[in-house]
Amino acid sequence: MELLPAFTTVVLAVALAFMNAASVQAGKVLVFPVDGSHWLNMNLLVEGLHTRGHEVTVVRTSTSWYIKEQSPHYNSITIPMSKAMNMESQDFFVDLLGRMLVLQREKDSMISWVSFYREMLTLLYSLHHQACQVAVKIFENKALMQSLRDAQYDVVLMDPGLPIGVLVAHELKLPTVFNVRWITSGEGHFLVAPSPASYVPVCGCAVTDNMAFMQRVKNMLFFLWNTAVDTLVVCPHYNRLVDKYLEPGTNFYQLLQGAHIWLMRVDFVFEFPRPTMPNIVYIGGFQCKPSKPLPADLEDFVQSSGEHGVILMSLGSLVKGLPIEITNCIASAFAQLPQKVIWRHAGETPSTLGNNTMLVKWIPQNDLLGHPKVRAFVSHGGTNGIYEAIYHGVPIVGVPLLFDQFDNILRMEVRGAAKVVDVTKLTSQNFVQVLQEVLHNTSYRDNMKRMSDLHRDRPMHPLDTALFWTEFVMRNKGAAHLRTESYKLPWYSYHSLDVVCLLLAVLSLLATGTVMLIYCLCFKLCRRKDKQE
Amino acid sequence: MELLPAFTTVVLAVALAFMNAASVQAGKVLVFPVDGSHWLNMNLLVEGLHTRGHEVTVVRTSTSWYIKEQSPHYNSITIPMSKAMNMESQDFFVDLLGRMLVLQREKDSMISWVSFYREMLTLLYSLHHQACQVAVKIFENKALMQSLRDAQYDVVLMDPGLPIGVLVAHELKLPTVFNVRWITSGEGHFLVAPSPASYVPVCGCAVTDNMAFMQRVKNMLFFLWNTAVDTLVVCPHYNRLVDKYLEPGTNFYQLLQGAHIWLMRVDFVFEFPRPTMPNIVYIGGFQCKPSKPLPADLEDFVQSSGEHGVILMSLGSLVKGLPIEITNCIASAFAQLPQKVIWRHAGETPSTLGNNTMLVKWIPQNDLLGHPKVRAFVSHGGTNGIYEAIYHGVPIVGVPLLFDQFDNILRMEVRGAAKVVDVTKLTSQNFVQVLQEVLHNTSYRDNMKRMSDLHRDRPMHPLDTALFWTEFVMRNKGAAHLRTESYKLPWYSYHSLDVVCLLLAVLSLLATGTVMLIYCLCFKLCRRKDKQE
Structure with a gap:
């Protein structure tokens, strides 16, 4: 069974409908x-x-x-x-x-x-x-x-x-x-x-x-x-x-x-x-959209990678964030690979930088991730970048640094679409190992491809x-018809604790009443027996 | 601000997209x-x-x-x-x-x-x-x-x-x-x-x-x-x-x-x-869709209602379900109204039937509900009929009989789009009163119209x-990515009762420990004082 998602067609159709709707009075x-x-x-x-x-x-x-x-x-x-x-x-x-x-x-x-x-x-x-x-x-x-x-x-x-x-x-x-x-x-x-x-x-x-x-x-x-x-x-x-x-x-x-x-x-x-x-x-x-063609110089660099392809690295807005000893480890790891590397980097240039690595201040990230030559994305795990990687099906090497980035990369890791590197323990050796695993173990790309298919397969x-x-x-x-009013309840009512207390109280009363009734009956019965005796 | 919902256009567009997708291999x-x-x-x-x-x-x-x-x-x-x-x-x-x-x-x-x-x-x-x-x-x-x-x-x-x-x-x-x-x-x-x-x-x-x-x-x-x-x-x-x-x-x-x-x-x-x-x-x-033209005889009957319009009555598959004394009350109530009535009815013909009421074995319900002359829908409250009434914006007189029908009509009643009649207390007088309220108090139609607009206002x-x-x-x-695995948890784990018990136990231990520590210190202090004295 092979059914095309019809995603593009539906998107086009919905876009058309939206354009028609746009002619009505605005707000x-x-x-x-x-x-x-x-x-x-x-x-x-x-x-x-x-x-x-x-x-x-x-x-x-x-x-x-x-x-x-x-x-x-x-x-x-x-x-x-x-x-x-x-x-x-x-x-x-x-x-x-x-x-x-x-x-x-x-x-x-x-x-x-x-x-x-x-x-x-x-x-x-x-x-x-x-x-x-x-x-x-x-x-x-x-x-x-x-x-x-x-x-x-x-x-x-x-x-x-x-x-x-x-x-x-x-x-x-x-x-x-x-x-x-x-x-x-x-x-x-x-x-x-x-x-x-x-x-x-x-x-x-x-x-x-x-x-x-x-x-x-x-x-x-x-x-x-x-x-x-x-x-x-x-x-x-x-x-x-x-x-x-x-x-x-x-x-x-x-x-x-x-x-x-x-x-x-x-x-x-x-x-x-x-x-x-x-x-x-x-x-x-x-925010995801199909990639556009790259600028000529970037396209030339990407094409020069041949069959090995390109690794893309970006730590989002924290481009200057890593200490030089860590960027040196990263650069020397990159230098050991046959791939070309495009690294969005704004701090001090690492001394170990290889010939295969291009440092840039800014990258057209979405266009690069959509390029067929890109093999892996080294990312801090910001959600924008992750969604773009999912959209284009590029596996991730995660270097989470702050805030929700650890949780974000974890989500990709448990799905087999990313491998995480602990930045505090990063060395040239373990970084190159992780890169090679993501590049050569096809499961990462396969899992990312499946996530990409699922992500794109929606009616709109x-x-x-x-x-x-x-x-x-x-x-x-x-x-308002889509919004519950439950948030106006006190927390104990929301969780029905008051109702449960009442029901338990009634049950206890009934149980006590029954026990007392039985006790009274037994007591009377015994007394009557005593009297009779 | 008046923005058209663009519903029809979107539906058309999505339908187009679906037709294109239909050409792919089937399952x-x-x-x-x-x-x-x-x-x-x-x-x-x-x-x-x-x-x-x-x-x-x-x-x-x-x-x-x-x-x-x-x-x-x-x-x-x-x-x-x-x-x-x-x-x-x-x-x-x-x-x-x-x-x-x-x-x-x-x-x-x-x-x-x-x-x-x-x-x-x-x-x-x-x-x-x-x-x-x-x-x-x-x-x-x-x-x-x-x-x-x-x-x-x-x-x-x-x-x-x-x-x-x-x-x-x-x-x-x-x-x-x-x-x-x-x-x-x-x-x-x-x-x-x-x-x-x-x-x-x-x-x-x-x-x-x-x-x-x-x-x-x-x-x-x-x-x-x-x-x-x-x-x-x-x-x-x-x-x-x-x-x-x-x-x-x-x-x-x-x-x-x-x-x-x-x-x-x-x-x-x-x-x-x-x-x-x-x-x-x-x-x-x-199941809702735009209405189609009525058969000629039905259209003639509907048009003969003039400005007063038509009332539609159907109790779904329970057409023979009501005792004759109740259908007599209903028929005599209808006979008092200037509206024409189309009643899907299969049992004994009520003796009080008015000239304005047409009994039929089957009705094109959706087409009638979509007819501009229809003023009210007397319904038992089956969901199919209710959704059709919502879709076409026709207010309801509810006569719930069995199962979920009471709850269904209640939902329409609290939104001011229906009035309910208790069939066990139904008389000709109270039924005609309810009918007249739904026919003449415009709020019922307005509320139903608003529900209809909301119901139709969706992208697909x-x-x-x-x-x-x-x-x-x-x-x-x-x-599977949309489905939680939480149902595999035991109920006490799902509700975190085991975790709460552990935390309470730790808190109790800490509290007991603290109290005992204070007690020991006080005791030692007192003993030292006693010795000194």
């Missing part, structure tokens, strides 16, 4: 993005909405890193901020990464780690504090608020990583659409869908959906820890805003849980299957899906 | 349907798969009621059975309905009710017993089993209401696709998705997703009752089969839970929102969705 979208790599994703939706004729307004700060004030695709509202947080610069991450590597490599004391985590928590605190400062500036600016009201937007599209948009949307009485993978307490599903800790891995826990008992204990502890951090460090900021600017009785968590549509940047080819909700729409890989491209559901909310003034 | 589908109204649904999928070039084989019994041996759309395998169960005839339901109405009207004693329910349980027992007899005949027929193996099907498509297909599919090592709303223990979701009893109504409980405390207690009791009935009355049949014919260690529930795709005959315009799973695909309303027709995901399983030899 107005207010966007609250998160800066950095999150914006790259959000910008795709902004461009898509603009192309389909909608008027898009993006709220940014004067210290924005990636989000430009001027764009052909959107109008912007700029909130003046005196200084950017130090996190909004690349050097911050390089510094953070460097210190984490030192801690991991030198197996530093518990105290160093605790102090490091304390610093991370302070940073998290500051990050949300700064976001709330932006919200204060919006709410305090009566003219701005009035102009937002007057503009009569149809929907608020937002990234709930820094969820100030939900407060403004609530004030403007507008439905919200989330472009989401992360929320304040971790992965987005945890806030809105049942997430049994027995088989749904908590971010950072480095377990799969098939856990041994002690892994389930670890997963539960991570869940409790994340919840505690969110409750104690993050939420107080937003609760203060809610108390100050919104009507009494409003609950910050309920504002988040009340989003009409969650455009989840997840695909189950990548993520472990788990419970979901009717208003969660999966758009994982919505995920970007079109995202646009459809955003417009659905605009057309229908929300999607 | 083989083995179908285990359930007889009666379930077959009407399944037959749509069978026809769709046949149209797309697949070879479909339907397993039926020699006593089949609706499933014909000869069809242009499928081959059939007929399992010889000596006699049909009495349930497989319309008279059985008429008899059942009559007795239930007598019990309800006359508020008969508890003993009558218990005896009635006991009889229902016996019937349920016999129904599954008969299904298992069919399975035995299949497994015992070595030649048939070998021919099924030799045929090399790609997928088993089945209705898990009578789930013998999962046993055969397991034996043939084939992936299963369910066309499902009901399973042995009630609504399909309950077996595969988290279903908190705090806001997910259990079938038969007649509550919404917004329950007061005592309603939640009732819902929990219904859940426990359904589970008990399933465990004690239904499953033993299938467990015996599994023990006898499948390899040791196979678990019947796990066979059901292991279905690759659940084509769920549900749409959240109709059903309350609730947790779901990645491998559940919603195809509610997949649900029938195409169903075909796409069935073919997805055929192309990819399953959809």
Whole structure:
């Protein structure tokens, strides 16, 4: 049996339908993005909405890193901020990464780690504090608020990583659409869908959906820890805003849980299957698209690799992130291979660099991954890169460095589509071994090819899906019929603990009553016998 | 803001894409349907798969009621059975309905009710017993089993209401696709998705997703009752089969839970929102389609209604089901209205029938519901009819009689699109009142119109969705990446009770240790003081 997925045809057809639909009267979208790599994703939706004729307004700060004030695709509202947080610069991450590597490599004391985590928590605190400062500036600016009201937007599209948009949307009485993978307490599903800790891995826990008992204990502890951090460090900021600017009785968590549509940047080819909700729409890989031809010089370099092909390496925005001793090991490993290597690299040039390796400041990553000569992708495990690798079916050598990257690479590893290298233990020898395994053991490419087939085999491209559901909310003034109201229940009612208590009480009463009845009957019977005797 | 849903265009485009895809090499589908109204649904999928070039084989019994041996759309395998169960005839339901109405009207004693329910349980027992007899005949027929193996099907498509297909599919090592709303223990979701009893109504409980405390207690009791009935009355049949014919260690529930795709005959315009799973695909309303012109005589009758319009009445397959005293009340109510009435009726002609009412044995229901002159639909609340009414935006007067019909009508009532009549209290007066309210209070039509808009506003027709995901399983030899393996966990592990116990034990130990330490220190301190003194 060989049935073609008909993917391309369906995509073309849906695109055609979308183009027809684009001729109808357009709407107005207010966007609250998160800066950095999150914006790259959000910008795709902004461009898509603009192309389909909608008027898009993006709220940014004067210290924005990636989000430009001027764009052909959107109008912007700029909130003046005196200084950017130090996190909004690349050097911050390089510094953070460097210190984490030192801690991991030198197996530093518990105290160093605790102090490091304390610093991370302070940073998290500051990050949300700064976001709330932006919200204060919006709410305090009566003219701005009035102009937002007057503009009569149809929907608020937002990234709930820094969820100030939900407060403004609530004030403007507008439905919200989330472009989401992360929320304040971790992965987005945890806030809105049942997430049994027995088989749904908590971010950072480095377990799969098939856990041994002690892994389930670890997963539960991570869940409790994340919840505690969110409750104690993050939420107080937003609760203060809610108390100050919104009507009494409003609950910050309920504002988040009340989003009409969650455009989840997840695909189950990548993520472990788990419970979901009717208003969660999966758009994982919505940035993926067919590759375009390479620039002539790059194409020449790629072609010069002959039958051996090319290895692509990129650590995302952390291009300067690795210490020179590690990049030297990597370069010397590459130099031992017959393949050509294209390495997106911005730091000091490694002394061990081979003739087969080309260092570049920027690469057309999607176009390279789609090139038939590319044999492997050395990646830090950012989701954008992983989805592009899945889309084009290129196996991965994972060098996870920070945040969710460890979990991301783990997901590819358990599916046999990636091999991971521990950067703290990286040597020229073990790196070359891993590269050779991924290059020569065909199972990696086969597994990636199968994932690619599954990922592409859907009736509609995920970007079109995202646009459809955003417009659905605009057309229908929300999607309340897809959203449960269960989040308004107290936790003990949600889990039916009150009902169980009542039923147990009734059962106990019945049992006690029965025992007492039997006891009384026996007692009377004995007495009557005694009397008779 | 007014954006057209672009529904028709998208449907056309997707249909075009599907037609293109149909030219690829076809597959083989083995179908285990359930007889009666379930077959009407399944037959749509069978026809769709046949149209797309697949070879479909339907397993039926020699006593089949609706499933014909000869069809242009499928081959059939007929399992010889000596006699049909009495349930497989319309008279059985008429008899059942009559007795239930007598019990309800006359508020008969508890003993009558218990005896009635006991009889229902016996019937349920016999129904599954008969299904298992069919399975035995299949497994015992070595030649048939070998021919099924030799045929090399790609997928088993089945209705898990009578789930013998999962046993055969397991034996043939084939992936299963369910066309499902009901399973042995009630609504399909309950077996595969988290279903908190705090806001997910259990079938038969007649509550919404917004329950007061005592309603939640009732819902929990219904859940426990359904589970008990399933465990004690239904499953033993299938467990015996599994023990006898499948390899040791196979678990019947796990066979059901292991279905690759659940084509769920549900749409959240109709059903309350609730947790779901990645491998559940919603195809509610997949039978709906635009109406065709009416036959000339019917069109003349409809047009003769003038500005008042037409009322449509149908109680589905229970056309002979109502006692004459009730049909007399209904007919006399209709006679008081200026509207024309088309009544699908097969029993004794009511003596009170008005000139405005036409009795017919069969109606082109979908074409009538789509006619602009139809003002209201008097329905028993079968899901097929309800989805057609939603699709065409016709408000409902509900006369629920049996099974899920009460819950179905309740869902329409809470959305303000239907008004329910208790058939045991039906009089000419209250029926005419209800009719007039639905006819003249525009909110019913408006709410139905809004539901219709929401239901139609999707990127792909649900029938195409169903075909796409069935073919997805055929192309990819399953959809295991969308299915959790959580059902293999013991229930206490699934709910993390073992982990919670461990954590509580550790906490208790720590607390006890701390208390004992403090106690020892105090004790030593006191002793030293005493000595010093």
